[in-house]
Amino acid sequence: MEFFRSINKRILALAAMVLLVFFCVVPAGASSGGEGEDVVVKDIVLEHINDSYEWHIGKFWGKHVAIPLPVILYTKEKGLVCFSSSHLHGGHQYNGFAIAQEGDYAGKVVEILPCGSQIRPLDFSITKTVAGLLVNSAIVVLMILGAARYYRRNGKVDSQAPKGWAGLVEMLVESLVDGVIKPCVGPRYRKFAPYLLTAFTFIFVNNIMGIIPIFPAGTNITGNIAATLVLAVATFLVTNLYGTKHYWKEVLWPDVPLWLKAPLPIMPAIEIIGLFTKPFALMIRLFANIMAGHSVILILTCIVFVTVKMGAAVNASMSAVSIFLGIFMNCLELLVAFLQAYVFTMLSSVFIGMAQEGGEHH
Amino acid sequence: MGLLQPESGLLFWMCLAFGVVLFLLCKFGFPIILRSIEERKEYIDSSLEEAGKARQETMHLKEQGRQVMEEAQAQRWKILEDTRAEQEKVAGEMRQKAQQEAAAIIENARAEAQAQKEAILRQANEHIVTLAVAVAQKMLRQQLQDTKAQAELAGRILKEMDDKQN
Incomplete structure (x- = not known):
């Protein structure tokens, strides 16, 4: 009897959880369904597994909250360069450096030479x-x-x-x-x-x-x-x-x-x-x-x-x-x-x- | 294959971080913990050993106590036995002595009786001798009167003596 009672309890708990999920997700789905964003799972997964120059904490009330981290680079011409990663946020250039959007160094900080080519400096950033x-x-x-x-x-x-x-x-x-x-x-x-x-x-x-x-x-x-x-x-x-x-x-x-x-x-x-x-x-x-x-x-x-x-x-x-x-x-x-x-x-x-x-x- | 390419910056920081962690923990962390655990283990082991020894000693002492008790018991029995034997011996000796004494007393009494008897007999003999002398005196007094009368007289005297003695 004790066994069946505990089983019943578990089934009840499971059912409650399922219902909770339904109630939580349905409005969310209804509201965001219209936006029509394509979800690319591969990108999300790789973004989480790979490194980044800022520490993304989450999205609260529509705003991304991220901690900018120091970028530390070493190049032959400029020597040791150190600046906050917030300067590079959104693809901005700073001091001739930017985060490459595509190519071999996609997602990494590269030095953009005056001729337009990109080279990768020695990167000791606190990522x-x-x-x-x-x-x-x-x-x-x-x-x-x-x-x-x-x-x-x-x-x-x-x-x-x-x-x-x-x-x-x-x-x-x-x-x-x-x-x-x-x-x-x-x-x-x-x-x-x-x-x-x-x-x-x-x-x-x-x-x-x-x-x-x-x-x-x-x-x-x-x-x-x-x-x-x-x-x-x-x-x-x-x-x-x-x-x-x-x-x-x-x-x-x-x-x-x-x-x-x-x-x-x-x-x-x-x-x-x-x-x-x-x-x-x-x-x-x-x-x-x-x-x-x-x-x-x-x-x-x-x-x-x-x-x-x-x-x-x-x-x-x-x-x-x-x-x-x-x-x-x-x-x-x-x-x-x-x-x-x-x-x-x-x-x-x-x-x-x-x-x-x-x-x-x- | 970005995933399988180690990033040089990350390698540098990882070496640094892991190196520092390794140094700190190998210098100040784990050796102390390991030593403490080891020491406590040894302490517990030695304590257990000591406890075992103490228990054995207690058992030994108990055994010894039991032996002493048994010995005492045996000695008591022996003493009691000895006493009884002694008592019996003494009693036997006493009895023997008493018997001997009694025998001696009887012997003495007998000897005395004998001696008295002899003395009486000697007295009687003396008496007889006296009587005989007296008779002889009387006979000597009526000497030579008559042989017949002498014999008569002697007979009479003897008869008298007999009567007297009886």
Whole structure:
């Protein structure tokens, strides 16, 4: 009986949500349907995934609200140039710079030469992604240093186990160290645990912040190839700089029949390619997972706007579908956010562990 | 393929941001947390070990106490047994002694009785001797009167003596 009652409650809740969606969407659809704007899903999705020079927060009472961000450029003639991106808003030119509307550099700041051609200067602008990255980095640092402060203050061994925030961080750290880092890296895990934990926290926070759509969050960082490239390079460096003699011997002179390594170094070549494919896989995996997740959520959200022209009934029902799928995808992305951070940490641990093999004999 | 092309500016900022985060967390963040967790783990382990040891010690002490109790019990039984044996021995000795004493007393009494008897007999003998002397005196007094009369007299005297003795 209890079971059926709870089921009934759930069905009621679902029905209520559907009705709510109908009531909300129908007037909106009726009002905006007449404008006749074509919704290009691809552009919307790419606009959200790609970088921009201002941080668009939303449209309130018909006005776009965006935070202008500093544009920092370096050119040979003008040197270091720094100005607010609000000067470039709406395709304006400023100091010979403008945001290219089309071509190879579409959406990027270019220098327009007197002859009319465009060249791309070195661009160190604080773009939306960079700003989000800085915000998220600050959050990561505050999170962990906040927890570390507890330990610095209650440094005694026989003091109570931490509660609250430090307890949460400790739970996370302990489960990662005991469940991933210790078994994957091996006996010298202590040296690499800080890097691996930093990578995990950094990726996890950026993933989560990418899902949250409200202002200080909502930037797509781990779904950006530059970010995952840096992370993968970091793992590559840690793996190979701390590799043991045994590991390098396995790479350059592996334990295979002689004809496989001399005169043609077939196996060493494969091993050396393997050195680079491992971090490359890390980079692509994280980037593709997060980027795809964001795209799917955006596309599902776009259903609401795409179906506006198909009439109120279709629009309302499809909006309901969109919202349900959107909720589902958000839950899935929440899982993916953790999972990808976890997978990155685990694979980094495995790579580092492989480079530490045989080290205890030396 | 704009998505797959890493932007140089973003690369720069990402390197900077991740580098700073990595430095801060590896310097001030995680090592302290990891060390604290490790230390606490060791502390808990050692505490558990100590508790186990203490428990064992307690068990040991309890066992020892039990043994002491058992020994005391055994000793008590032994003492009781010993006492009883001693008592019995003493009683037996006493009885023996009493018997011996009684025997000695009886012996003494018997000896005394014998001695008295002998003394009586000696007295009687003395008496007899005296009587015999007296008889002999009397006989000697009527000496040579008559042999027949002597015999008669002797018989009479003896008869008298007999009567007297009886």
